[in-house]
Structures are given as C-alpha cells and as structure tokens.
Amino acid sequence: MKLQDSVIAITGGGQGLGRAMAEYLxxxxxxxxxxxxxxxxxEEAAQACIAVGSEAKTYVCNVAKEDDVEKTFAAIMKDFGQLNGLVNNAGILRDGLMVKVKEGxxxxxxxxxxxxAVIDVNLTGVFLCGREAATQMIKYENKGVIINVASISRAGNMGQSNYSxxxxxxxxLVPVWAKELARYGIRCMGIAPGFIETEMTASMKPEALEKMAAGIPLKRMGKPEEIASTAAFIFENDYLSGRMIEVDGALRL
Incomplete structure (x- = not known):
C-alpha cells in the first residue's frame, strides 16, 4: 500500500507511540x-502532523464504547471519504499482583x-475498532491494513495479569482477522514492542530505567520512531499478513 494520500486511523493517537506513529506516517x-x-x-498531535505537510483530523472517542466507535468511524468516512488503515494502539495500565502476600x-x-478496565480498553477496544474499520473498508471497497499493537507482555509478565x-x-486476533478479511483485500498484522522510551517510562526512577535497560541484550530501550517505522513497513509491504513483529532489542519475557 502506498502511504501517500492513504487515510490511516490511529487510536491513542494523542501521545506516546500513537503520536510517534502519526507523525512518522x-x-x-x-x-x-x-x-x-x-x-x-x-490537537497537539494533529498540529505536529500538519506541520510536516499532511492532513490530520481529531476524534474524541472512548474505544471501549460501541456507540462511540461506530460514530467515530462514520465521521472519519464523512470527513475523508475513505479508510485505508487502522493502528489499534490505545491502551492503559492497571498493574498489580493477582495476590499480594506479606508475612504469610x-x-x-x-x-x-x-x-x-484493562480488558475493556486494551482488548474490547481493539475488537470494536477493528470490526468498525473492516466494516467501512468492505462497505466502501477500500483495500486496507489493520495493525494491532500488542506487547512482549503477551507472553506473560509478572504483575500484569490483566495487561498480559x-x-x-x-x-x-491478528491471524484470525488476516484469514477472515483477506478475501476483501484487507491485511492484518501485529507489533509487539518491548520497553520503549515514552512519557510513561520517562516518569520512572533513573535507577529503575538503568536496571531495565541492562536486561535488554541491545543494552538500551527502544525509540518510538522504531515502532513507527515498523508500522510504515507493514503498510507498504503488501505480502505481510497474519504475523506478529516483535520490536524488543532481543528481549524475551
């Protein structure tokens, strides 16, 4: 798929990885x-996209609410007249041990x-947005790409029962949608980032960040633009579908 003039929706597009992908695309x-x-x-993210010479519009939406999602994608079609891609990126954290024990x-x-809360946003939200994007692509005969942003925590990470x-x-969902939607010219791929430099990690204590980086074989955290370039690669390679790409510096949980 050619990125030039393609219309791509990004959930969680206001900050972090979502904004980085928006600016890169x-x-x-x-x-x-x-x-x-x-x-x-x-608005800040949209202005950053406009500053590099592109068009960007904003949509306030709770991805965990069906009505919100349906209205948002209808508005996108009205504003742009087409939809060629979706990056399912929105997510939240509510970390904690399933059971915390002290002195027995x-x-x-x-x-x-x-x-x-995490299941609603991180999983149900992905389903709702993916379903709606596919519906609009099929309805308007737009071939397209859906990218689900997962995490290496998908393999299981202590303190993250909900998130993992x-x-x-x-x-x-990636191989399921890839198989179901291929007949309509819609591909689906996933990106599983490792530890990435974002606003969230920037708020951590320096010693914690150093310990985290030391455990990564490449000895550094990933950069948002490295996730963004992976998304661009997926959009542009028309034979990629049904697979996850782990971008984690060789770290495996």
Missing part, C-alpha cells in the same frame, strides 16, 4: 484520523475493576 504523506480521549493532546497473609488482590491477558488476546 504523516511525513510519508499519509492523512491521519487521530482518535483519543484527550482533546488537548489530540494475603495483603491485597487485583481488583475486578483493575482487570475489567489483553495483549495475548490482541495478538490472537
């Missing part, structure tokens, strides 16, 4: 539909609300 000539819950962050006594357990389960589910 904009620099390649793609037109962006940025989806997020934070209007101010969305159960001190704390992961709350159902912690579990459900959601990302494993997100990864499982």
């Amino acid at each position: 904009a620099s390649k000539g793609a037109r962006l539909a940025l989806i997020d819950l934070m209007p101010e962050k969305l 006594q159960v001190e704390k357990r992961m709350e159902l609300s912690q579990w459900q 389960a959601a990302k494993a589910g997100v990864s499982a």
